[in-house]
Amino acid sequence: MSSAAPSPRALLEALDPEQRQVAEALRGPVRVLAGAGTGKTRAITHRIAHGVATGTYAPTEVLAVTFTTRAAGEMRTRLRTLGAPGVQARTFHSAALRQLRFFWPRVHGTELPELVASKLGIMGPAARRLGLSTDTASLRDLAGEVEWSKVSNVTPEDYPRVAAARGRDVNGVDAATVARALTAYEEVKRQQGRMDMEDVLLWTAGLLADDERVAAQVRRQYRWFVVDEFQDVSPLQHALLDLWLGGRDEICVVGDPAQTIYSFAGADASYLKEFARRHTGTTAVELVRNYRSTPQIVAGANALLEGTPSAGVRLRSQSEAGPEIGARALPDEVAEAEAAAGEVVRLRERGVPLSEIAVLFRINAQSEAFEEALAGRGVPYIVRGAARFFDRPEVRQAVTLLRGAARAGDEAETIAATVRSALAGMGWAPTPPEARGQTRDRWESLQALVDLADAATEGGRTTDGQAAGQAADQTAGERMGGLADFVTDLERRAAEQHAPVAEGVTLATLHAAKGLEWDVVLLCGIHDGAVPITYADTPAAVEEERRLLYVGVTRARRELWISWAAARQPGGRASRKPSRFLRPVLPQEFAAAEAAGGAQRSRGKASRRAVHCRECGRPLDTAAEKKVGRCADCPSSYDEELFERLREWRRARATAESVPAYVLFTDATLQLVAELLPLTPEALLRLNGVGRSKLEKYGDDVLAVVRGEDPALAPGGAAAEAATESP
DSSP states (O other), X not given: OOOOXXXXXXXXXXXXXXXXXXXXXXXXXXXXXXXXXXOHHHHHHHHHHHHHHTTSSOGGGEEEEESOHHHHHHHHHHHHHTTOTXXXXXXXXXXXXXXXXXXXXXXXXXXXOEEOSOSHHHHHHHHXXXXXXXXXXXXXXXXXXXXHHHHTTOOTTTHHXXXXXXXXXXXXXXXXXXXXXXXXXXXXXXXXXXEOHHHHHHHHHHHHHHOHHHHHHHHHHOOEEEESSXXXXXXXXXXXXXXXXXXXXXXXXXXXXXXXXXXXXXXXXXXXXXXXXXXXXXXXXXXXXXXXXOHHHHHHHHHHHTTSTTOOOOOEEOSOOOOOOEEEEEEEHXXXXXXXXXXXXXXHHTTOOGGGEEEEESSGGGHHHHHHHHHHTTOOEEEESSOOGGGSHHHHXXXXXXXXXXXXXXXXXXXXXXXXXXXXXXXXXXXXXXXXXXXXXXXXXXXXXXXXXXXXXXXXXXXXXXXXXXXXXXXXXXXXXXXXXXXXXXXXXXXXXXXXXXXXXXXXXXXXXXXXXXXXXXXXXXXXXXXXXXXXXXXXXXXXXXXXXXXXXXXXXXXXXXXXXXXXXXXXXXXXXXXXXGTTTSHHXXXXXXXXXXXXXXXXXXXXXXOBOTTTOOBOOSHHHHHHTSOTTSOOOSOHHHHHHHHHHHHHHHHHHTSOGGGXXXXXXXXXXXXXXXXXXXXXXXXXXXXXXXXXXXXXXXXXXXXXXXXXXXXXXXXXXXHHXXX
């Protein structure tokens, strides 16, 4: 037996003063500016339920519209609980498609064309007609432009003019050619007898505009409208909404201009901002009480937008105080990923569920370093909104291509040169494409593989801090086996990162995090060039990047960490600066990071001018020489007997783990150990080629060998690990 529906009084008593004001404004027009975490869904569902409970609304006459199926499902669930199960809560596309399927056969006497799941099957033939590239990334970018032009009500004829005014760019394809591609796409689609998702909105709007009987029936069905996330409405969706209304004002819109992050896809926040001007007599309410985040996080969010064109409502936290926003300046992305993974482990040890932790970054390609660092610690994770790095089509294709080159012996002098040559055939170039979209995302994924190859060639660390290069004086049996070993290492990474998980840390881009929240959020890679991203080259685009960071900040409930890396790879030029947006959020840390970055850059320039051999004092030239700190032809001062014992330990451990020896440590790193004789974990960590994950996994063994002890007896050593794994 279902419980009785709440009374009108009970519905109102459950709300704060501003939410109650929304719920009591049953007649439109109503505009609600709802800051992040202020309970907007609660306010609008209680408004609908209150209208039903008081008899103002008939449930079947209410249409609540939102942008995602998840949000629509949540709204329906809440409405059922509140005693309004008959209300329709749908996405724009779902509501329009329902109407189109009902009316199309009655108006046209034919079945509705088939709805395509992807535009690529149509765009491919259209691109071939024009002699354009048909690789997946190019087709996705063109398909994205089809979507933008249709939701923005831009015809192919008008596209060149509008695209120039809006700064649209499709990977270097000129606007006139894109316009021809839009026309060819529509021709192929008609020939195939299909429709796309934008047609659902366009054709529904066309039926309503052209057939008064259809419009009258829809308007009789729906008398009361509620639209959530109104800042994301496109011109096409707004036109359809106007047709649904038919001149009536019984509408409540809810949104936050400060969370407008989809302008590039056609969203237009001006409809929310100018709502009161278009609808006289508007009841305007602001929700400002933030129930999600601590006062420290809310203060940071407010500071981020204050005094900028993106400023919205000023939030007031209703939560208990928490820790200050944490900040970390790391030397490179490897260190940043390792620091994030280490923090996750500490949080887990404190009892924070992994499902309540998120690592957020700007673009999909950044996930690989965090996937590797978490996998190295045995921490499960879930990549949201995109495939895991090694599941991405371009990465799978690249690994297959490299595997084929290794089998054919088609190798250049170095791994890096071989990988660059192979990936150039897939469209990779040293300079990133200026355009955004799938082409840029694909390049970033391929560039991540190039970075790994550079690390392997130069003897630097791979993205989990492992020594992946070879020293110039390694023996043939121990040195990295060229491209074949590199591909083996890629396959190992893929295998380790693809274990199924029931619960894990969320890895997501800032865009994919919209609408979600976690107890702890780690915002990573927050440096200029990423946030704001390089191709944000207009004031409007930069402001959208600021709002994107605001969305990231307001995802956190209890703890927030913000980090950035001075360089992309270990040993790289430390030229990055923390995002300019962080200046008001972390004033002291920002100033310290800028000062440290300047000092590091000065030290980096000096060191590049004066890296000398420890033995003879001659300047060092090659990466291998710089790694060990001496000339290749200078006699070493390391303990050769200790070096051989370390190699014997490495050989046994690598055999036990079924991995190549270099995956543990290279000869160059073992020589440093034998020369500098570290006796503590801290001293070992300072050596080139020893990262945090290596220290945790092999540090006890290595230190035992240095002390002349049996590594099998070291705490956490190989024998101890084997004992703990026994049944």
